[in-house]
Amino acid sequence: MPDGPTFLTFYAAVLALQLAPGPDMMLLLSRGVGQGRRAAVLTAVGMTLVAGLVQLPLLALGVTSLIAASPLAFDLLRWAGAAYLVWLGATLLVGSFRRHRLDRKAARPVSDLAALRQGLINNLTNPKAMVFMLAFLPQFVDPASAWPVTVQLLFLGGVQKLSGFVILGAVALGTGTIGNWLARRPGLIAWQERCAGVVMVALGLRLALTGDASPVRR
Numbered sequence: 001m002p003d004g005p006t007f008l009t010f011y012a013a014v015l016a017l018q019l020a021p022g023p024d025m026m027l028l029l030s031r032g033v034g035q036g037r038r039a040a041v042l043t044a045v046g047m048t049l050v051a052g053l054v055q056l057p058l059l060a061l062g063v064t065s066l067i068a069a070s071p072l073a074f075d076l077l078r079w080a081g082a083a084y085l086v087w088l089g090a091t092l093l094v095g096s097f098r099r100h101r102l103d104r105k106a107a108r109p110v111s112d113l114a115a116l117r118q119g120l121i122n123n124l125t126n127p128k129a130m131v132f133m134l135a136f137l138p139q140f141v142d143p144a145s146a147w148p149v150t151v152q153l154l155f156l157g158g159v160q161k162l163s164g165f166v167i168l169g170a171v172a173l174g175t176g177t178i179g180n181w182l183a184r185r186p187g188l189i190a191w192q193e194r195c196a197g198v199v200m201v202a203l204g205l206r207l208a209l210t211g212d213a214s215p216v217r218r
Contacts, residue, residue, distance in 0.1 A: 010156060011163070015167075018168075027122065028044055031043055031175075032172055040175050042119065043122075045169075081136065081139055082135075088132070089204060091197070093197035093198070141153060
């Protein structure tokens with residue numbers, strides 16, 4: 001498992017990205033306003049917890065097999081991941097200067113199962129979600145650790161998914177209040193995206209320059 005400072009670095013980056021109002025959060029706000037909190041919460045469950053049951057085993061087995069087959073390939077994956085994080089952060093920074101608007105149009109009601117299924121499909125069919133996990137999680141894996149790589153990836157991915165559920169679930173429960181509050185403060189959305197972008201760029205550059213996600217030890 002990652003040590004304390006490394007885990008804090010990991011979770012700070014996770015929080016920075018999850019707190020930025022991205023497409024998932026905007027979908028939940030719109031769903032909560034148009035279809036109610038229950039539908040929004042179930043959509044969040046599908047996006048995070050249920051999707052994680054599919055994504056995490058695939059990711060863990062894939063990365064573990066890659067390490068076993070070629071440590072060099074794993075190093076190349078980490079370098080590619082670092083470059084992707086820099087690109088993602090730069091995209092957030094550039095995108096933060098566009099005009100932000102919440103889609104508040106009402107939609108027809110959906111069943112509980114449909115809301116859960118749509119949240120799951122929304123996440124599984126979004127390649128960016130899996131690409132981000134593939135680029136992000138392996139940066140914090142230590143192949144030399146006493147803990148198997150598969151266990152490390154499942155732990156880190158589980159933390160990411162659980163944190164996403166807590167944040168998106170809170171948004172879903174407060175859809176009306178949060179939606180109205182954010183709608184009156186588009187500048188806040190932009191600054192949240194800028195903060196997340198800076199964190200992603202900084203982490204990606206650090207990984208590219210040092211090859212290590214751990215904080216510098218003196």
